[in-house]
Amino acid sequence: MESIVDQDIDHKRRRFLVATTGAVGGLGIALAAWPFLDSMEPSQAAIGAGAPIDVDISKLEPGQLILAVWRSRPIWILHRTDAQLAALPKNNPMLRDPDSRQRQQLPEFVNGDYRALEPHIFIAVAICTHLGCLPNFEPEPGSLGPDWQGGFLCPCHGSRYDLSARVFDGSPAPLNIPIPPYWFKSEKIVRIGELKDGGSQDWSPAIW
């Protein structure tokens, strides 16, 4: 199985292996431009029909973000560093729903600051909960203001999310970004689109 495409790119781009094609205003525009993962199984036709995908994360470096596609939606897979994890609770007073209590936060294990099965590996649907744009990855602390611990910024109307994709108060986006069902088949392979027991095949967030 192939893994993440190796690219000779600068430091910042190493953390966000996405072909830069200019501003992306709609989800449908963006997907064809992101060819950097070739580790998904089964076939593209089956994936489009909603089948789970397996992604090789063995080369995902700390601080690096990659994209997969599941059910025609972009999926973030971020390897959070120890420092990024330690900074997450600082955001809580500024977040709209720090504990992810809204119905859409599936599956249950995503509750809490980490919103992940394994804290260092963060997986979420890369779609802004306002009107569906793709938020940009902005990991540098302080880059968007003194309280910025790193996160995601939507280029369309300015919604901000932390590195657990929890939305900041004052953003037009109403909800945290949903977490898809997933489980780790091994240390290298994450299966996105189902739970370990095979459940959540009918997963659908309450938005979009």
Ligand code: FES
């Ligand atoms: S679509 Fe993201 S802020 Fe409007």
